[in-house]
Amino acid sequence: MTQIESSYIANPQNQTYKRAMANLRSKQDFENTIDVARGLKPADLVLRGAKYLNVFSGEWLDGDIAIFRGKIVGVGEKYEASKVMNLKGRYVVPGFIDSHLHIESTCMVPDQFQKMVLPRGTTGAIVDPHEIANVLGEKGLQYILDCAASSTMDLYIMLSSCVPATSHLETSGAKLSARDLLKFKNHPNVLGLAELMNFRGLLNKDPEVIEKVMAFQDRIIDGHSPMLQGKDLNAYLSCGIHSCHESVTLEEAREKLQKGMQVLLREGSVAKNVRELCKILDAYSSPKVSLCTDDRNPVDIQDEGHIDFLIRTVIKKGIEPEVAYRSASWSTATSYGIKNKGAIAPGFDADLVVLKDYKKVVIESVFKFGRQIKSELDVSDIDVTPPRENSIRYELPQQIDLKISDDSGKFRVIEVIPNQIITNSLEINMGVIDNEIKVDLKKDILKISVLERHGHNKPMVNAFVKGFGLNSGAFGASVAHDSHNVVVVGTNDQDMLECFKWMKTNGGGFVAINNGKVEGSLALPIAGLMTEQPYRVVYKHLKALRKASKRLGCKLEEPFLQLAFLCLPVIPSLKITDLGLVDVNRFKLVELRIS
């Protein structure tokens, strides 16, 4: 018995062994696998009596699924095993793979993230850690990579390509050059370069962007190209871009599919595109279509589901279940070059979802690498220490300065669109009293302020936003894509200043304050983005925040996520960063007042 094998037997959850198994099995193990598959030795586990989905032929098949050392070694034949599990009346499908997400958007560290989504069938995810990378740079990347190397679920890492998202429109906590990223290229969990949001930079031949894209020509390069079409889309794809998860209209998704992109149908907490876009999904196109959540918070994961919710949704919209499950598993694995994942066949990892009802996607339990996961209690801890230092590094502001010298002309106002991360750019006549522009609660025009928090001591930026509907109090967030400076929206200056103060005290998070009182909050002390609290606690806090926001008059379903995206200067139309208002279509900073 090899050392590695004896350690497995002593501790079947040993992660090092898991990796060794998945990639390079020992000779003895390899030989045992042959004997077990041939029926000469017993398997570790046999799942018996279920119908299982064949993602190659589209059929539901009968027969044993024999598992040995985490891998499927036999199907379609009767096997002996140390343990036989009767699954009569059940359906087994391959574990779901989320094709694109940011763990930070769940507010949870990877350990809690996997404990929440693995029992819901998501056995793997392709992860872009660009939120924490924007705050902590290489240290943030390294933290996520360390977690990925010892997680129970499969975390495949794409190296964040756009830190910061733009070179001149915001201040981030870190910059990652091509040279910085190349240090991590050969980490075993790294698949390639993460969503190349700066498509304008690429099209304009920005040398730094070109350098990154050229450095990853031999790997996968994820795309991000909302509304990009025609020749500009052709140019983007000619650079070797693999995917896009930003389609909103069916026409947009269809053009991307036709041009060879892996089209990722997204259902996050703000951007909800699956219902419309799943119309491109059929038996022929399914290898080129994947499912992803991108940014989905624990409230939606708990109340609706994770990838299971997306599958349920597209089946409800009329997509054949055999097509939907394939897109959720093998299509993503094969498109991203992930070997031995996403199918129920010999040689594939035993990542499986057992369903009571495959049309309604009712999950009974999950198998990860052959081990049954009934709840988070079955998911091993990730024993990696997160970076815990306070990352809110600004001097407390004393006022929200919106003074002007004369009151003529119109002002730019950001308009939030419910459940979209794009905004409208409005031009509005504002009330000016004592040389200061005032909020207009009747017209739902509130103040919005962004304060740089990475220790560069930049002055605060102030502007106006329409669409939140608050009639008192203020909201604040240190999650503000992608530079994650602190953003506050409010009806009055005092509560806004209290939000900035709360952030500094708590190391960041989400907060709703009314008349100086905290109405709801979630502290996110890990880089101002994540908490180590259990997902159930996070859920409760987020629910309380939603209630608080409703009490303050807010009309949006997800006010904090919508707030967080108001700072992302790569999504049209008008955004705000720590440097000022951004006209995204012109890709430049603009004045509050229209000249």
Add this chain to the structure above:
Amino acid sequence: MTQIESSYIANPQNQTYKRAMANLRSKQDFENTIDVARGLKPADLVLRGAKYLNVFSGEWLDGDIAIFRGKIVGVGEKYEASKVMNLKGRYVVPGFIDSHLHIESTCMVPDQFQKMVLPRGTTGAIVDPHEIANVLGEKGLQYILDCAASSTMDLYIMLSSCVPATSHLETSGAKLSARDLLKFKNHPNVLGLAELMNFRGLLNKDPEVIEKVMAFQDRIIDGHSPMLQGKDLNAYLSCGIHSCHESVTLEEAREKLQKGMQVLLREGSVAKNVRELCKILDAYSSPKVSLCTDDRNPVDIQDEGHIDFLIRTVIKKGIEPEVAYRSASWSTATSYGIKNKGAIAPGFDADLVVLKDYKKVVIESVFKFGRQIKSELDVSDIDVTPPRENSIRYELPQQIDLKISDDSGKFRVIEVIPNQIITNSLEINMGVIDNEIKVDLKKDILKISVLERHGHNKPMVNAFVKGFGLNSGAFGASVAHDSHNVVVVGTNDQDMLECFKWMKTNGGGFVAINNGKVEGSLALPIAGLMTEQPYRVVYKHLKALRKASKRLGCKLEEPFLQLAFLCLPVIPSLKITDLGLVDVNRFKLVELRIS
């Protein structure tokens, strides 16, 4: 302008540049590509007016196909270009990729092979050079790799896993260990390990086979598992085997598809399985189904076609053209991890086939890396010197010894099955005169002799074969899978001995001799397997050989190919090698006489 670029302009067929382009473009070229795709600079070539197949959506689309430096940079938009080609009324599909073949089986060196198949639409092939490797070992591998590195068509090399095919049943010219193969693993044209024919060795945990399979777990390992099913197939797949091209029945192919194998539908010159097996091919399964020729000779390529013939055949059998063309291109590229091949979309190599009729697969011309190929004259020479030394290294035999001491009992006789490479094992009462077993022309039972030719001076092996139908003369071949010893079948000893003599004089080949006169021949002086002659000359010789064989009474369509497979001891049931008769099902040498 970079040096590499100026050399391209001086010589647009410069192969080094082609490779650099396909894999790593220069920065300047990368930037120019962006500008051309955006329409800011003219393309090299625009194909206008055709309908082109989208292998992602299954649609036929309209619009320009813009090509720059060998790559497609734009579709669906109007582009300017140095050259615009009007293709109104035509159909454009991605270049065909043969998913598995042995170039040696065409009797041609790679240079002539590409000149023959490229104008017929085969722009790429996955090649196992195991014939020449069995004769010349690493030197043979290196020759094919050198050719692949400078060919116009794409030649992807799988490193021959079974040289020799069996460890104890034959004598080959070389042995290749895992260590030998690993020297070539990182050659840019190498995809992985070639067809693992010794599936019994793997299932029996032969240490040498295990070592090879383990050494290539991170690459593609092609399979070869005729009639393997059930648990043994599960075991084979648990070792990470990727594909099989040996299915004969629909049931067999379906089981392999269901178990996750890439199913290669084959139509060679002997093994013709496409008509039956294409029934597994539909929109859902098509990514897992490829087309291959395996062993297809120039007569069939000239008279029927190459991969184009397979596509034509499956369309005739009722498969949707959009599905058939996808299997012939993108399915193979994506399954084998070949980037940027097999689709008409930005970023993909401009390997295209222009059709007058897409249902009948009538090819008008071909584009390889953006350059039009109308005939072999447009295909650059491969400037690699082949190994020309005489590889027929035996002492001339003086007799065909079939003497026995008593005449009781039955004898094993190989029965050829027309157009199959499997044989039957017969047990027959033979006539014995003067203690010598005699041929029986009435019952079509002829002598068959195999003589080791790699310089080991083994004694000749003699036995009997039924099914050739010769009534006079003899046939000989130095192409005799996989060890390529010389095999001769004949009605009389004198003509058989003349065949052995002709082989030695000509360095190997195919010959038909009657009453001492050469009735037809093709000399194959490169390893006794290939000739440098133009394919048209090879075609004529092979045609003449067919006619000669008919004159001598032969009933088989492809007597020389069937002869060549009688020595392959990994294909059931009864075979003959230089060491004796082989019972393939028992995987052991057996006596001529049944004890």
